[in-house]
Amino acid sequence: SVSDCDGPDWLEDVESIHDYPIDIYTDLPEEVTSPLLQMASFGELMSRCLEYATLSNLSGPTAPLMQSPSIKTIQKTGRIFRFSYEKIESIKTAARQWLPSRVIGSESRYPSTYACLAALTWAFSTVTRFGVAQKAKALRMKQLDRTDLKGVACRLLMPASWASRAFQEVSKTYAGNAVAMPEADVDFRTLSEAARSSPNDASAAGNPLGALVHRIETALATIDDEFVATRTAMFRAAPDPRVIGVRLDAAD
Secondary structure (H helix, E strand, C coil): HHHHHCCHHHHHHHHHHHHHHCCCCCCCCHHHHHHHHHHCCHHHHHHHHHEEEEEECCCCCCCCCCCCCCCCHHCCCCCCCCEEEEEEHHHHHHHHCCCCEEECCCCCCCCHHHHHHHHHHHHHHHHHHHHHHHHHHHHHHCCCEEEHHCCEEEECCCCCEEECCCCHHHHCCCCCCCCEEEEEEEHHHHHHHCCCHHHHHHHCCHHHHHHHHHHHHHHHHCHHHHHHHHHHHHHHCCHHHHHEEEEEEECC
Protein backbone atom coordinates (compact mmCIF):
# COMPACT_ATOMS: atom_id res chain seq x y z
CA SER A 1 0.00 0.00 0.00
CA VAL A 2 1.00 3.65 -0.34
CA SER A 3 1.16 4.06 3.40
CA ASP A 4 3.95 1.47 3.54
CA CYS A 5 6.15 3.78 1.45
CA ASP A 6 5.40 6.98 3.36
CA GLY A 7 7.83 8.65 5.71
CA PRO A 8 11.47 9.80 5.76
CA ASP A 9 12.85 6.28 6.27
CA TRP A 10 11.57 5.23 2.87
CA LEU A 11 13.03 8.33 1.24
CA GLU A 12 16.43 7.60 2.79
CA ASP A 13 16.30 4.08 1.35
CA VAL A 14 15.62 5.46 -2.14
CA GLU A 15 18.45 7.96 -1.88
CA SER A 16 20.86 5.23 -0.75
CA ILE A 17 20.33 3.42 -4.05
CA HIS A 18 22.50 6.08 -5.71
CA ASP A 19 25.45 4.84 -3.67
CA TYR A 20 25.56 1.72 -5.86
CA PRO A 21 26.92 1.59 -9.43
CA ILE A 22 24.20 2.15 -11.99
CA ASP A 23 26.00 0.29 -14.81
CA ILE A 24 26.80 -3.22 -13.56
CA TYR A 25 27.46 -4.59 -17.06
CA THR A 26 31.16 -5.19 -17.53
CA ASP A 27 33.16 -6.20 -20.57
CA LEU A 28 36.87 -6.11 -21.31
CA PRO A 29 37.93 -3.08 -23.36
CA GLU A 30 38.53 -3.72 -27.05
CA GLU A 31 42.20 -2.76 -26.71
CA VAL A 32 42.73 -5.74 -24.43
CA THR A 33 41.80 -8.31 -27.06
CA SER A 34 42.54 -6.47 -30.32
CA PRO A 35 46.24 -7.55 -30.45
CA LEU A 36 45.19 -11.19 -30.05
CA LEU A 37 42.50 -10.87 -32.71
CA GLN A 38 45.00 -9.36 -35.14
CA MET A 39 47.60 -12.09 -34.64
CA ALA A 40 45.49 -15.24 -34.31
CA SER A 41 42.45 -16.80 -35.96
CA PHE A 42 39.48 -18.26 -34.15
CA GLY A 43 40.93 -21.77 -34.52
CA GLU A 44 44.32 -20.72 -33.17
CA LEU A 45 42.74 -19.00 -30.18
CA MET A 46 40.54 -22.04 -29.55
CA SER A 47 43.66 -24.25 -29.45
CA ARG A 48 44.97 -22.14 -26.57
CA CYS A 49 41.79 -22.67 -24.55
CA LEU A 50 42.05 -26.34 -23.62
CA GLU A 51 38.73 -26.41 -21.78
CA TYR A 52 36.81 -25.40 -24.91
CA ALA A 53 36.22 -27.15 -28.23
CA THR A 54 34.44 -26.46 -31.52
CA LEU A 55 31.04 -28.11 -31.83
CA SER A 56 29.90 -29.79 -35.02
CA ASN A 57 26.53 -28.06 -34.77
CA LEU A 58 25.07 -24.84 -33.40
CA SER A 59 24.06 -26.25 -30.01
CA GLY A 60 26.28 -23.93 -27.94
CA PRO A 61 27.56 -21.78 -26.53
CA THR A 62 29.29 -23.84 -23.83
CA ALA A 63 27.34 -27.04 -24.50
CA PRO A 64 29.20 -30.25 -23.54
CA LEU A 65 31.35 -31.63 -26.35
CA MET A 66 30.61 -35.26 -25.40
CA GLN A 67 26.92 -36.04 -25.48
CA SER A 68 25.71 -38.53 -22.91
CA PRO A 69 22.41 -40.23 -22.00
CA SER A 70 19.79 -38.16 -20.24
CA ILE A 71 20.49 -37.65 -16.55
CA LYS A 72 17.06 -39.13 -15.94
CA THR A 73 18.61 -42.55 -16.66
CA ILE A 74 21.33 -42.12 -14.04
CA GLN A 75 20.66 -43.41 -10.54
CA LYS A 76 21.06 -40.61 -8.03
CA THR A 77 22.27 -41.02 -4.47
CA GLY A 78 22.71 -38.21 -1.97
CA ARG A 79 25.25 -38.14 0.82
CA ILE A 80 26.37 -35.61 3.43
CA PHE A 81 30.01 -35.59 4.51
CA ARG A 82 31.38 -33.84 7.57
CA PHE A 83 34.99 -32.63 7.69
CA SER A 84 36.45 -31.35 10.92
CA TYR A 85 38.85 -28.44 11.14
CA GLU A 86 41.59 -30.85 12.15
CA LYS A 87 41.06 -33.01 9.06
CA ILE A 88 41.23 -30.02 6.72
CA GLU A 89 44.36 -28.74 8.45
CA SER A 90 46.05 -32.14 8.09
CA ILE A 91 45.44 -32.03 4.33
CA LYS A 92 46.78 -28.47 4.14
CA THR A 93 49.88 -29.58 6.00
CA ALA A 94 50.34 -32.49 3.57
CA ALA A 95 50.13 -30.07 0.66
CA ARG A 96 52.66 -27.68 2.17
CA GLN A 97 55.09 -30.48 2.91
CA TRP A 98 54.63 -32.18 -0.44
CA LEU A 99 56.25 -29.46 -2.54
CA PRO A 100 57.07 -25.86 -1.63
CA SER A 101 56.33 -23.71 -4.66
CA ARG A 102 55.23 -20.26 -5.73
CA VAL A 103 51.64 -21.37 -5.13
CA ILE A 104 51.94 -23.34 -1.90
CA GLY A 105 54.56 -22.33 0.64
CA SER A 106 55.08 -23.01 4.30
CA GLU A 107 54.17 -19.42 5.21
CA SER A 108 51.43 -19.02 2.60
CA ARG A 109 47.71 -18.86 3.22
CA TYR A 110 47.43 -21.55 0.59
CA PRO A 111 46.26 -24.16 0.11
CA SER A 112 42.62 -23.16 0.33
CA THR A 113 39.93 -25.25 1.96
CA TYR A 114 38.30 -25.47 -1.47
CA ALA A 115 41.40 -27.09 -2.97
CA CYS A 116 41.55 -29.62 -0.13
CA LEU A 117 37.91 -30.64 -0.49
CA ALA A 118 38.21 -30.69 -4.29
CA ALA A 119 41.19 -33.06 -3.99
CA LEU A 120 39.23 -35.45 -1.79
CA THR A 121 36.20 -35.33 -4.10
CA TRP A 122 38.36 -35.85 -7.18
CA ALA A 123 40.16 -38.83 -5.69
CA PHE A 124 37.21 -40.72 -4.25
CA SER A 125 34.73 -40.06 -7.06
CA THR A 126 37.24 -41.14 -9.71
CA VAL A 127 38.27 -44.28 -7.84
CA THR A 128 34.63 -45.20 -7.31
CA ARG A 129 33.86 -44.76 -11.00
CA PHE A 130 36.73 -47.03 -11.92
CA GLY A 131 35.30 -49.66 -9.63
CA VAL A 132 38.36 -49.75 -7.43
CA ALA A 133 36.39 -48.90 -4.33
CA GLN A 134 35.17 -52.51 -4.13
CA LYS A 135 38.80 -53.61 -3.82
CA ALA A 136 39.74 -51.00 -1.21
CA LYS A 137 40.81 -53.59 1.37
CA ALA A 138 43.15 -55.33 -1.05
CA LEU A 139 44.55 -51.99 -2.19
CA ARG A 140 45.24 -50.91 1.38
CA MET A 141 47.06 -54.19 1.96
CA LYS A 142 49.04 -53.50 -1.22
CA GLN A 143 48.06 -56.85 -2.66
CA LEU A 144 47.25 -55.38 -6.06
CA ASP A 145 49.73 -53.91 -8.50
CA ARG A 146 48.44 -50.55 -9.76
CA THR A 147 51.42 -49.71 -11.96
CA ASP A 148 49.32 -50.52 -15.05
CA LEU A 149 47.11 -47.52 -14.24
CA LYS A 150 49.93 -45.01 -13.95
CA GLY A 151 49.47 -43.84 -17.52
CA VAL A 152 45.70 -43.37 -17.31
CA ALA A 153 45.17 -39.59 -17.44
CA CYS A 154 42.43 -38.00 -15.34
CA ARG A 155 41.24 -34.41 -15.61
CA LEU A 156 39.43 -32.06 -13.25
CA LEU A 157 37.62 -29.06 -14.77
CA MET A 158 36.93 -26.38 -12.14
CA PRO A 159 34.53 -23.46 -12.65
CA ALA A 160 36.05 -20.53 -10.74
CA SER A 161 35.41 -16.80 -10.62
CA TRP A 162 38.07 -14.68 -12.29
CA ALA A 163 36.69 -11.41 -10.88
CA SER A 164 39.14 -11.43 -7.98
CA ARG A 165 42.03 -12.84 -10.02
CA ALA A 166 42.17 -10.78 -13.21
CA PHE A 167 41.28 -7.28 -14.45
CA GLN A 168 40.13 -6.28 -10.98
CA GLU A 169 39.65 -2.64 -11.95
CA VAL A 170 37.24 -3.70 -14.68
CA SER A 171 35.36 -6.26 -12.62
CA LYS A 172 35.00 -4.36 -9.33
CA THR A 173 31.46 -3.17 -10.21
CA TYR A 174 30.44 -6.38 -11.96
CA ALA A 175 27.44 -8.15 -10.42
CA GLY A 176 27.19 -11.22 -12.65
CA ASN A 177 29.08 -14.45 -13.21
CA ALA A 178 32.73 -14.20 -14.21
CA VAL A 179 33.48 -17.86 -14.78
CA ALA A 180 36.79 -19.33 -15.84
CA MET A 181 37.42 -23.07 -16.12
CA PRO A 182 41.02 -24.06 -15.46
CA GLU A 183 41.82 -27.75 -15.50
CA ALA A 184 44.11 -29.94 -13.46
CA ASP A 185 45.58 -33.21 -14.74
CA VAL A 186 47.00 -36.20 -12.91
CA ASP A 187 47.36 -39.93 -13.51
CA PHE A 188 44.91 -42.41 -12.06
CA ARG A 189 47.53 -44.05 -9.88
CA THR A 190 47.94 -40.83 -7.88
CA LEU A 191 44.18 -40.57 -7.41
CA SER A 192 43.86 -44.19 -6.29
CA GLU A 193 46.75 -43.83 -3.84
CA ALA A 194 45.21 -40.66 -2.43
CA ALA A 195 41.87 -42.40 -1.94
CA ARG A 196 43.44 -45.29 -0.02
CA SER A 197 45.87 -43.23 2.03
CA SER A 198 45.44 -43.41 5.77
CA PRO A 199 44.31 -40.35 7.76
CA ASN A 200 47.20 -41.09 10.12
CA ASP A 201 49.82 -40.25 7.48
CA ALA A 202 48.04 -37.25 5.93
CA SER A 203 50.88 -34.97 6.97
CA ALA A 204 53.61 -37.17 5.52
CA ALA A 205 55.76 -35.47 2.92
CA GLY A 206 55.05 -38.18 0.36
CA ASN A 207 51.28 -38.29 0.84
CA PRO A 208 49.56 -38.23 -2.58
CA LEU A 209 46.84 -35.90 -1.29
CA GLY A 210 49.49 -33.19 -1.23
CA ALA A 211 50.13 -33.76 -4.93
CA LEU A 212 46.43 -33.38 -5.76
CA VAL A 213 46.01 -30.19 -3.76
CA HIS A 214 49.11 -28.76 -5.42
CA ARG A 215 47.77 -29.58 -8.89
CA ILE A 216 44.47 -27.87 -8.11
CA GLU A 217 46.06 -24.74 -6.65
CA THR A 218 48.48 -24.54 -9.58
CA ALA A 219 45.57 -24.74 -12.02
CA LEU A 220 43.65 -22.00 -10.19
CA ALA A 221 46.76 -19.83 -10.23
CA THR A 222 46.74 -19.84 -14.05
CA ILE A 223 43.70 -17.54 -13.99
CA ASP A 224 45.21 -14.13 -14.70
CA ASP A 225 44.84 -11.27 -17.18
CA GLU A 226 46.31 -13.32 -20.04
CA PHE A 227 44.05 -16.29 -19.30
CA VAL A 228 40.89 -14.15 -19.37
CA ALA A 229 41.97 -12.03 -22.34
CA THR A 230 42.70 -15.10 -24.48
CA ARG A 231 39.29 -16.62 -23.83
CA THR A 232 37.50 -13.32 -24.35
CA ALA A 233 39.29 -12.90 -27.67
CA MET A 234 38.34 -16.45 -28.68
CA PHE A 235 34.66 -15.73 -28.05
CA ARG A 236 34.88 -12.45 -29.97
CA ALA A 237 36.59 -14.17 -32.89
CA ALA A 238 33.99 -16.94 -33.15
CA PRO A 239 31.95 -16.84 -36.38
CA ASP A 240 28.97 -17.85 -34.26
CA PRO A 241 29.12 -18.26 -30.46
CA ARG A 242 26.94 -21.36 -30.77
CA VAL A 243 29.90 -23.35 -32.18
CA ILE A 244 31.78 -23.04 -28.86
CA GLY A 245 31.48 -26.06 -26.60
CA VAL A 246 33.06 -27.19 -23.36
CA ARG A 247 35.37 -30.19 -23.45
CA LEU A 248 33.53 -32.31 -20.91
CA ASP A 249 31.06 -35.14 -20.52
CA ALA A 250 27.72 -33.98 -19.15
CA ALA A 251 27.52 -37.18 -17.08
CA ASP A 252 30.59 -36.21 -15.03
